[in-house]
Amino acid sequence: MSLPTRHRTRGPRAATGLVLAALLSVLATACAGSPGQGGGRPSVGVAGSDQLGGAPVYVAQEHALWSAEGVDVTLTTQPTGRDALNAVLGGQAQLGIVGDLPAVTAALGGRDLRIVADLSRFSDWRLLTRSDSGIGSFTALKGRKVGVPQGTNVEYALSRMLGSAGLSAADVTIVNLAPNQVTSALARGDVDAGVTFPSFYGAARTTLGARYAELPFTGYTARTLLVAGPSATAAGTAAVLRSVLRAQRELAADPAGARKAVLAQSKGALQADYVDAFQPRYGYGATLSPELLTQLAEEAAWAKAAQGLPGSADPAALSRHLDPAPLKAADPAAVTLTAPAAG
Secondary structure: OOOOHHHHHHHHHHHHHHHHHHHHHHHHHHHHOOOOOOOOOOEEEEEEOOOOOOHHHHHHHHOOOOHHHOOEEEEEEOOOHHHHHHHHHOOOOOEEEEEHHHHHHHHHOOOOOEEEEEEEEEOOEEEEEEOOOOOOOHHHHOOOEEEEOOOOHHHHHHHHHHHHOOOOHHHOEEEEOOHHHHHHHHHHOOOOEEOOOHHHHHHHHHHHHHHEEEEEEOOOOEEEEEEEOOOOOHHHHHHHHHHHHHHHHHHHHOHHHHHHHHHHHHOOOOOHHHHHHHHHHOEEEEEEOHHHHHHHHHHHHHHHHHHOOOOOOOHHHHHHHEOOHHHHHHOHHHEOOOOOOOO
């Protein structure tokens, strides 16, 4: 028995509708599975450097805090903040943990970079030297060879050491060394003194033994910054910052546990005695403050004079590289800066 005409004409349409519905379902599933698209979880690459300066990020990674904020984070660690910055500017990561000086030089160069948080502060610097060098004060550096990883905030620390004695880089011979090369250069006598990251102080003491000598310096507060590159999104950055703020609270509530987390995340790069001794010397708390902008302007003026860099050291110009919006979304009280957000 044949069907009525109206049923025969509706059959193909119904089948077509089912096919379209199936296709739409597949497309919706595919979109949902793509990070940052169609309502999926944003995926953010973070290039780290100083594990103690960026300790809250490493605590968040060790304790898997990202998921609670709906973000997937891939954290890699670079040898220096300068390398982390290059990873961000080159598009290998959306966010980076860098020192203040690399961020300043990038801003002066007109690079597409936004500072979204000042993660920590550190002031316990040492000039490393040998007991047989005759360097008992910063004044005695005049005419000497000094090893330093140029392009990092360690170089700016050296400039402040020299300035405290009325000297400048022109009064010494600067030798550009990787952070882990300063100790061996000292031991061989290739340089008379050196400045490097605090994580290498212990190695210098061990290598030089009875010849080890140091001059403490607290005249420069290094800031560890979280910076965003061109591909960073506001939502992903805010989610990372919310996780970092939670990690800060864990760090304050359980400092010993936070030290263990950072040590585990260093994957052998840091030693327990160093982490135990130096992590308490950092001041943690993600902020964006007028003090940060003032310091960035001072460093920019130095970088222009010492390195001949382009760009303006004016605070108003530098403020365009500060983006308070993501941190303000995560914690409004953490932002006391009145500078406009980066466009």
